[in-house]
Amino acid sequence: MNHTNHVIGNIISASARLGLGYAERMLTGVSADQFARFATADGRVIESNHPCFILGHLSLYPSRVVSELGKDASSVQPSETFNKLFSKEAKCVDDPDGTVYPSMDEVVSAFRSGYEKAIDAVEQAPDDIFLGENPNEAMRSKFPNIGGAHAFYLGGHITLHMGQFSAWRRMMGLGPA
Incomplete structure (x- = not known):
């Protein structure tokens, strides 16, 4: 393999691996019964995204990353349930009885397998594919090319939401990870 032809993907994957590692640390000590619960502080419920919603x-x-790089994304394609519950338009809700969201194992597995497949895809992609126009018209004004969009999805997007996860942990008394 000519590594000089895979520079951009390796740059993106380094950030993605950091975010994935951060997510793994954030999961430390989180129980299945806490996973889809709003945090409480001083007896008050804090309506902020919980780990289930964040990882979902x-x-x-x-x-999206995998398919835009010309690879088969069927194994990490989100279900209709995931799309409905976790889209950017969806509202995070407290799930005390575990009846709204899929199980912790299912959500964590979807998160992990998706990011592992996306990391593999960006590492294998030739640099020129990242220079192509972003096919997502709604995001094109922010990220004109595929590389910029994927750097965000696999970098900034993860770390933005890990900040939410970190705050949730502290409100739940789990401390930093």
């Missing part, structure tokens, strides 16, 4: 939301994006 993030799990929607790897299939």
